Amino acid sequence: MTNPIAVFTDLDGTLLNHHDYSYQAAMPAIKNLKERDIPLVLVSSKTQAEMNALCAELALSSPYVCENGSVIVMPKPECERLGASLENAEAKGGDYLLYRGANRRDILTVLEGLKAEFNFTGFADMSVQDVVDCTGLNEAAASKAMIRAASEPLLWHQDDAAMDEFARQLGKHKLRVLKGGRFYHVMAACDKGDAVRYLLSLYESYYGAKVASVALGDSPNDLQMLKAVDQAVLMPHPDGTYMHDDGLKNVIRAPFQGARGWRESVETALASLT
Numbered sequence: 001m002t003n004p005i006a007v008f009t010d011l012d013g014t015l016l017n018h019h020d021y022s023y024q025a026a027m028p029a030i031k032n033l034k035e036r037d038i039p040l041v042l043v044s045s046k047t048q049a050e051m052n053a054l055c056a057e058l059a060l061s062s063p064y065v066c067e068n069g070s071v072i073v074m075p076k077p078e079c080e081r082l083g084a085s086l087e088n089a090e091a092k093g094g095d096y097l098l099y100r101g102a103n104r105r106d107i108l109t110v111l112e113g114l115k116a117e118f119n120f121t122g123f124a125d126m127s128v129q130d131v132v133d134c135t136g137l138n139e140a141a142a143s144k145a146m147i148r149a150a151s152e153p154l155l156w157h158q159d160d161a162a163m164d165e166f167a168r169q170l171g172k173h174k175l176r177v178l179k180g181g182r183f184y185h186v187m188a189a190c191d192k193g194d195a196v197r198y199l200l201s202l203y204e205s206y207y208g209a210k211v212a213s214v215a216l217g218d219s220p221n222d223l224q225m226l227k228a229v230d231q232a233v234l235m236p237h238p239d240g241t242y243m244h245d246d247g248l249k250n251v252i253r254a255p256f257q258g259a260r261g262w263r264e265s266v267e268t269a270l271a272s273l274t
C-alpha cells in the first residue's frame with residue numbers, strides 16, 4: 001500500500017505567478033490532487049482575509065496557514081475529522097482559528113508596553129491610507145492586510161542595535177521579530193515549519209500511517225517548511241536564481257517560475273512518492 005500524501009505550498013512566487021498572480025497554469029495539478037484526495041494546504045505570510053477568497057476559488061476544504069505560521073484556519077468539519085485540539089482556538093464563521101502562540105491582542109499589549117522605550121509604527125497605529133501609502137496596495141487589499149489575527153507588521157525608526165534590544169525584550173514574552181521586505185513582523189516564536197509539522201501529525205494520526213509530504217516555496221521564510229517535509233521543491237525567482245537551499249536534502253528545482261513550474265514540480269514530486 002502506498003502512503004497517504006499531503007502537499008503544502010507558499011503562494012506569491014510559488015503557486016501564484018510573480019507578475020500577474022495567476023494560478024491558472026497550475027489547475028491541472030490541483031485537479032489531480034483533488035481527484036486523489038490529497039490535501040493541498042496553502043501556507044503564506046498573508047492574512048485570513050487575504051487567503052479565504054483564494055481557498056474558495058480553488059474550492060479547497062483543507063486547512064490553510066496564515067501570517068507565516070502563526071495561525072492555522074481550519075473549517076469546522078475538518079477540525080472534527082482530524083481531531084485538532086481547540087485549546088488555543090477561536091471560532092470564526094465556519095472555521096476555527098488555531099493559534100500557534102500569542103494572538104494579536106496579546107502582541108499589541110506587549111508592544112504597548114515597549115512604546116516608551118522604542119520608536120516604531122505598527123499597523124494598529126496606521127490608517128488604511130497610511131498602509132496604502134507605504135505598501136502600494138489598493139485600499140481593498142490594504143484593508144484585508146490589516147485584519148490580522150496573530151502578527152503585527154511595523155515600521156522601525158531606530159538603528160540595528162536598538163532592534164537587537166527590541167528583539168531581546170520580545171523574546172521575554174515568547175515573541176519574535178521577522179524581517180520582511182518593508183516591515184518587521186512581530187509574532188509568536190513559530191514559523192511555517194511548526195505549522196506544517198503540526199498538520200502532518202494530525203494527518204498521520206488520522207490516517208494511522210506515515211504521510212509522504214511535499215512542500216513548495218521560493219523564499220527564506222519558506223525554508224523551515226521545506227525542511228519539515230519529505231520532498232522539497234524550490235521555485236525559481238523571476239531572474240532564474242533559486243534561494244540558498246541551506247543543505248536541504250532531496251530537493252526538486254522547479255524548471256519554470258510560478259504556476260507552470262508549480263504544476264510540473266507537483267507532478268514530478270507525486271511520481272517520486274508513488
Ligand SMILES: [Mg+2]
Nearest residue numbers: 010012013218
Ligand atoms: Mg513566496
